[in-house]
Amino acid sequence: MKHPLALSGFLLLAVLGSPLCAQTLNWGSPIGTLITDSNGDGVDDTFIFELGAFALDFTPDEDNVGDWALNWKMFDTATYNPAFGYLTSTVHVVGDVSGGVTSSNPAADPGNFSGLVAYLWIRNSDQPVEGSEWLVVRADNWTFPVTAGDCCDTSVIEWSISDLDTGDTPLWGRQGGVSGPGVYTPGTTGTPGMQTFTFVPEPSSALMAGLAAIAAVMRRRRNDR
Numbered sequence: 001m002k003h004p005l006a007l008s009g010f011l012l013l014a015v016l017g018s019p020l021c022a023q024t025l026n027w028g029s030p031i032g033t034l035i036t037d038s039n040g041d042g043v044d045d046t047f048i049f050e051l052g053a054f055a056l057d058f059t060p061d062e063d064n065v066g067d068w069a070l071n072w073k074m075f076d077t078a079t080y081n082p083a084f085g086y087l088t089s090t091v092h093v094v095g096d097v098s099g100g101v102t103s104s105n106p107a108a109d110p111g112n113f114s115g116l117v118a119y120l121w122i123r124n125s126d127q128p129v130e131g132s133e134w135l136v137v138r139a140d141n142w143t144f145p146v147t148a149g150d151c152c153d154t155s156v157i158e159w160s161i162s163d164l165d166t167g168d169t170p171l172w173g174r175q176g177g178v179s180g181p182g183v184y185t186p187g188t189t190g191t192p193g194m195q196t197f198t199f200v201p202e203p204s205s206a207l208m209a210g211l212a213a214i215a216a217v218m219r220r221r222r223n224d225r
Contacts, residue, residue: 021095022104023145027051027120028078028088029161034193035080035087035122037133038184042082043196047124047133049078049087051159052109053116053144060136060171062181065199068136069126073109075118075144085193093157095147118142118159119171122196133196134182135173139163161194173197 035043051074054060058071078089092104093113101114118138125132142159170180174195182197 022092023155023157025076025091025093025157025159026088027076027091027159029086031084031086033085033087033161035085035135035195036188036193037196038182038188038198040185040188040195043080043122043124043133044082045080047080047122047196049080050074050121051076051078051089051091051118052121053113053118056116062172065128065172068128072121073111073113073116075103075108075113076105077107087161093145095145099147101144101147113144115146116144118144120161122173122194124196128199130199130201133198135175135194135196136171136180137161137164137168137173137175137194138171139165139168 037043050072053073053075054068055071055073058064058067060068060071076089076091078087080087094102094104096102099114100112102108102110103113119142120135120137122135123133128134139159141163145157164175168175169178172180172182174180174184174197176192176194180197183200184195184197188195
């Protein structure tokens with residue numbers, strides 16, 4: 001028979017190690033939300049639709065796009081229905097006694113999401129190269145709770161693309177009439193809804209060699225004068 005003090009300690013550890021509380025997070029978009037790529041064509045199920053955050057000490061911008069995927073923390077994924085034009089998912093924001101906030105999605109990245117700014121990242125590739133299509137947006141109210149449920153409050157969190165307004169400039173791509181970095185095919189600027197943008201193609205090695213040869217000829221001509 002276990003000693004009463006040992007048994008009490010075991011029960012205390014079990015309680016302290018268990019989740020403190022959780023909140024339901026519903027996120028997605030209304031029916032009829034048009035999402036197109038940089039050519040103005042509708043996206044399909046080859047794209048990834050993720051809700052997440054960037055590492056606490058990382059500030060994503062146009063100059064460090066090559067590091068975005070390395071610093072991205074996926075919290076949940078959604079499915080997109082192109083026929084009816086909406087994406088949707090439900091996940092639980094889980095808190096524990098240590099003050100950490102994690103995701104109930106078993107595929108989510110580990111670590112604490114407490115207080116991190118949340119983003120929606122739609123993409124067909126993690127690599128910032130020609131052919132990759134990205135859209136990264138957030139609304140002002142998209143911030144993960146500091147403590148899930150605020151210890152007692154289990155109200156449902158609702159985040160929707162409809163939360164985005166004209167002041168929410170995308171990190172990459174376009175939301176409505178507001179554009180962020182990236183390139184797209186001219187003539188698609190009037191497309192409503194959301195649009196992924198792609199990347200400027202890298203100059204080919206043949207082109208670079210040709211430019212170097214032209215520069216060498218120009219230098220030689222200047223030296224011969």
